[in-house]
Amino acid sequence: MLGTGGKQEGVSRVGLTAADLVAARRREPAAVTRVYTAYAPGLFRFFLAAVGDRPTAEDLTGDVFKSAIEGLPRFRGPVEALGGWLFRMAHNDLSDFWRKQARSPSITPLDDLLDEATLAAGADDPEELAIQRIEYDRVLAALRQLSTAQREVLLLRMAAGLTGPEVAAIVGKTTGAVKALRQRGVASLARVLGVANDTSPPEPLSRSSDPVRLTSRVEEG
């Protein structure tokens, strides 16, 4: 069951209430805005880290949000389950995106990824910003070298803030399998970033249109 992680009955982890949900179904601007401010940042991080292209991530985020608000009258779960429901849509949209990418591959360099983000935020310390940007770019580029399953499980946990069972329900695997994927994902990421204990050299980053799999193991649930 999704959304069991709510600490208070009738209140989601991000502070939405059942009343917010009812009002958002009626498209009351205040409630719709609350839903957006609660989930859009996580959706955007999820998409941007996955696809590496800001405009694409913005569009995917907007599409999920719009679909969610339009589909709210059909959502029958408690408010605690809303996050899982939204990110299931995000997961499906991302799968569609990758399918389209596979048919007509086009990759956008990550170099300007965070540059645009920080410019948008109005950065005023170029030197510090540049150092941070390089490091963040490196981490996100490494993340994109993981298998799709590893990457998505990590992002659903860390960008979306979902619980293990919620992630498992979305990706259609057991919680044990999700946990294993997460751990293998972090280990792979550590190797690529050069922070692993082992002596094997980190695998080089490649810029392929196909999400590169670092591990050849079958990642089944």
Next chain:
Amino acid sequence: MRRRNGPSDKLDAALDGRPVEVDDDLAPLIETAAKLRAALEAIELDPETVDRHLGMVLDGEAKVVALPTPPRPQASQWRRRVAAVALAAALTVLPATMASAAALPGQALYPVKLAVEQLRVTAVSWSSTREATWRIKIADNRLDEFDRLVQLNAADRIPPAIVRLTRAYVDAQQAVQDAVRDTGDPSQARALDVKLAAVTTGSAVALQRLQDKLDQGMLPASAHQAITDAIQQAPVTPGLVTGTPPPTPTTSGPTVTTATGPQTTQASTTTQAPTTTTQASTTTQASTTTQASTTTQAPTTTTVPPEVSDSPDQGGNDVSGQGSSGEPATTLP
């Protein structure tokens, strides 16, 4: 039986951002998780995208609440009426998120305006200077709303507007202090002070305009007490400016005998349009009775009124509590 505190659990804790005790084997993974978390947290939506996304859903859906009509339109108020009509028209044709910038408390789009403001503050919160600049802008927005409600004689919405202005003003003051402390840059401090002073002056003028309306009986008598109470909690005194050095008392000025009297009485004696700090500190003008009385009041009112903390908004369905005291509804997760 589930093993607790094993490497797997520790890694889970690290992925969730919880503190864990790290051993040598786990250290690289914990470090990696921390790097990934930092990289993800650096990703922010920009405000224009927020506007666009909200507009995709709200445009064409939001209801427009009719603005109150001034009860006694006069020739001198023509421009105000035209502005009110233009605003109402704009609200019906503009996209919701664009129109929200002009929304007043009680209108359907006002919560959108507050939410977008809060997102913008969040986006710049990494820089105390930029945050201070934005919080001053927000205080200026609250001042603009208050001023327009006064112009529209919307008596019932004026007290909560003053409360919101007070809260935003105090937030801005605090942000400016934080920015000055953090940067230590005198030029930036001066620039922020100038911006905040403009809000201070504008607030004084708007409050004086409200006071004049009260004195002239242009507002319903039933609203007088609530408005008077709100004025007394305002960040500045009508027609006066706080946060600037009080004007030097002139020796020829009359002795101030009404310092403990009600402020409304003093303010009502002012016949000239209340304007700026420079007027208050001009020696020649200070020789009038009303100007002289200002010297006793100027430094008094920059504290947070206790009443503003959690009072529900009386302005309709807006999201109260913008600024740093924002409620969960307007804060990012």
